[in-house]
Amino acid sequence: MFSELVAQDVQGKLPIAAMFCEPQHDGFERGTIRRVEAKEHVFREGDPRTHVFRIDEGVIALSKLLSDGRRQIIDFAYPGDYIGLGVLTDHIFDAQATCAAKVRCLSTTTLEHDASRDAGLALKLYKAVSAELVAARSLLVSVGQKTAMERIAAFLVDLHARNTQAADDADIVKLPMRRSDIGDLLGLTIETVSRTITKLRTMRVIDVINGTEVHILNSDRLEELAGA
Amino acid sequence: MFSELVAQDVQGKLPIAAMFCEPQHDGFERGTIRRVEAKEHVFREGDPRTHVFRIDEGVIALSKLLSDGRRQIIDFAYPGDYIGLGVLTDHIFDAQATCAAKVRCLSTTTLEHDASRDAGLALKLYKAVSAELVAARSLLVSVGQKTAMERIAAFLVDLHARNTQAADDADIVKLPMRRSDIGDLLGLTIETVSRTITKLRTMRVIDVINGTEVHILNSDRLEELAGA
DNA sequence: CGGACCGTTGACTCTTGTCAAAGCCAGTGG
DNA sequence: CCACTGGCTTTGACAAGAGTCAACGGTCCG
Secondary structure (H helix, E strand, O other), X not given: OHHHHHHHHHHHOHHHHHXXXXXXXXXXXXXXXXXXXXXXXXXXXXXXXXXXXXXXXXOEEEEEEOOOOOEEXXXXXXXXXXXXXXXXXXXXXXXXXXXXXXXXXXXXXXHHHHHHHOHHHHHHHHHHHHHHHHHHHHHHHHHHHOOHHHHHHHHHHHHHHHHOOOOOOOOEEEOOOOHHHHHHHHOOOHHHHHHHHHHHHHOOOEEEEOOOEEEEOOHHHHHHXXXX | OHHXXXXXXXXXXHHHHHHHHOOOOOOHHHOEEEEEOOOOEEEOOOOEOOEEEEEEEOOEEEEEEOOOOOEEEEEEEOOOOEEOOOOOOEOOOEEEEOOOEEEEEEEHHHHHHHHHHOHHHHHHHHHHHHHHHHHHHHHHHHHHHOOHHHHHHHHXXXXXXXXXXXXXXXXXXXXXXXXXXXXXXXXXXXHHHHHHHHHHHHOOOEEEEOOOXXXXXXXXXXXXXXXX
16 A cells, blocks of 8 residues: 555656656757646547647646547646656547646657757656556556545545645545546446545545545545555 | 457457567577476566566466465466566566466566667567557456456457467367466456356357367357456 | 265345436537 | 626435446356
8 A cells, every 4th residue: 555655656656756856857848838727638539640748737637538429537647747658659648628728739659769968858758658558557457456445545645646646635635627527537437426526525534625625634545445 | 348358369469469570580499498387487576587588388377466465467468478577676576377387487687688779679569568558458347347247258358369360269268277266367366256157158159178268159249248 | 974065046125227308517609 | 886697506306327246157277
């Protein structure tokens, strides 16, 4: 449990650390900035993969759709994360902002050209993708094995760990996405998400302000509930 | 659906292609061979990550355990696949053979030393991990969104696509793992796996010999059932 | 022969999904 | 200023898919 948290924090989202440690050395300083409205797509599944993006502000949901409309969110990308990395010529998932966001764009040809000559950059890409893989597998464990309560609790713990980098107000987690986004991430319906959050409130483990700001009242209990 | 299949086939397991195209150029020709018995661990979560392995024969299940014994299989590694890649000092999942297997071992320090000087090798690692990421996310969609029937059908379709590289007996899929392994991969119980397979038999979509050899009688229907 | 392991099947339970209604909030326009 | 609208969340009643518990059967192996 604790080791999982450490993994999430330290490496699961390594790009966060990378950004702060060496923000000038990933090539994105040459990229252009693009603003994205809430619910606007950065790209869609099937689009040619012309650019890689680094999130500077906001949250981007990466998702895959089934033909009947079911949607699985694969990851949320937060500031410092990269999206659009990979070996394929086309994107294989949608990237859609859950709230207003800013991203930096760098052409894939530029990036790949640089990477083919610069082993350090190639290794950085390797590590970034490795970190995404850790996150994807961690989510898979939640979705495949955990109950609704455990998934929601683990989600909140994870979000809290990610966003408490600087000495934030220690026990507040902002939810910059809708219930439907959380549901589609965790493989639950919005009703189950809502009921579970309500239950956590009645258990006095969390408090919710305005539906979007979660105050963690008992973080030990929340981590217990998140399962091992 | 079809595009997903293509993704799985062509890139989801790119290492298969890589192995056949350039088997002498991944550094593993210098590695030692290790035999692994069925159910024996190649490594466990928490072990120091001293080697990277390339599967030469058999199937290795990669899994994570929760403290109460629930298990999520994260991927099956088939011949040509690499396991143990990543940026962490310790392994974060178990690797256990589902049947007798052979793996090639290469020390991580050797590999990383080579990769830091050889951008081509670093890029190859990057691509291998990217392919694993594609597979992990595809599984996540199944587990998060699909019904038991859709998951089993998609699993069979995927397995069929992976193993039909050479012109095999076109419509036979061998299941080199137990029902519990399939269940732990798909987030189902062994009973549900068994019932669903039985249902596919009574629907005349597949036939099962000896519990381990699946004959696909109606592959169009099977792909329909696998969902989009 | 006996036991261990695995797979299948049945009966029942329960968590989660489905369907429906109502509340809340923000933005818009009269 | 307020009614109206649309998007989102919450809650309730009910249904259903998958899990649990249990028994049985088959196969392999000592």
